[in-house]
Amino acid sequence: MFDIERYKDQLLRLHDHICPRQVLGLRMGELAGELLGLPIPQTDKSLFVFIETDGCFSDGVMVATGCSAGHRSMRLEDQGKVAATFVDTRHGAQHGVRIWPHPLSRQRAAEYVTTAQDSWHCQLNAYQRMPSQMLLCSVWVELAAPVQAIMSKSGLRATCAVCGEEIINEREVVRNGVCLCRACAGISRYYLPAIESRQ
Numbered sequence: 703m704f705d706i707e708r709y710k711d712q713l714l715r716l717h718d719h720i721c722p723r724q725v726l727g728l729r730m731g732e733l734a735g736e737l738l739g740l741p742i743p744q745t746d747k748s749l750f751v752f753i754e755t756d757g758c759f760s761d762g763v764m765v766a767t768g769c770s771a772g773h774r775s776m777r778l779e780d781q782g783k784v785a786a787t788f789v790d791t792r793h794g795a796q797h798g799v800r801i802w803p804h805p806l807s808r809q810r811a812a813e814y815v816t817t818a819q820d821s822w823h824c825q826l827n828a829y830q831r832m833p834s835q836m837l838l839c840s841v842w843v844e845l846a847a848p849v850q851a852i853m854s855k856s857g858l859r860a861t862c863a864v865c866g867e868e869i870i871n872e873r874e875v876v877r878n879g880v881c882l883c884r885a886c887a888g889i890s891r892y893y894l895p896a897i898e899s900r901q
């Protein structure tokens with residue numbers, strides 16, 4: 703049985719309120735633990751999660767699973783979706799379980815809790831009580847790259863031949879024998895030098 707009390711202290715340290723999306727994150731984390739057969743919240747790094755948006759939902763996932771960016775067991779793959787893929791890292795695994803809210807979860811919440819003052823309170827309450835198969839969808843997926851490649855190894859360092867900055871976790875790109883960071887290589891560059899962007 704889902705029990706919000708288990709998580710309340712931790713959530714309220716991160717937020718001044720508990721909201722429906724935090725509950726969704728908690729429920730997803732618990733379902734992932736069940737489906738993968740892993741005890742949560744984890745105390746090691748056996749569980750790795752890709753979250754597909756940030757915000758309240760991601761704190762729910764973090765609190766339920768013990769996965770976090772700080773422990774390098776949580777990674778944001780921003781798709782703008784309240785969804786997450788959970789991976790058991792122990793078996794060199796390239797597959798995991800992707801979980802997202804059932805398309806009818808809001809409608810079903812309204813059927814589940816009919817006395818709430820508004821839809822926000824209705825969802826907050828119903829998401830705690832709905833059976834997971836009413837609330838969530840899940841499917842087994844293959845990862846595009848092994849999770850070990852994403853986790854990489856600690857202590858690895860490279861230096862970009864263009865900007866001279868240090869690159870860790872094997873995120874460098876080698877082109878014609880030249881070591882580049884992803885920004886200088888033009889891959890997933892989210893900024894331009896101010897001077898260049900004003901031209």
Ligand SMILES: [Zn+2]
Nearest residue numbers: 720721723758
């Ligand atoms: Zn919130």
Ligand SMILES: [Zn+2]
Nearest residue numbers: 862865883886
């Ligand atoms: Zn560079």
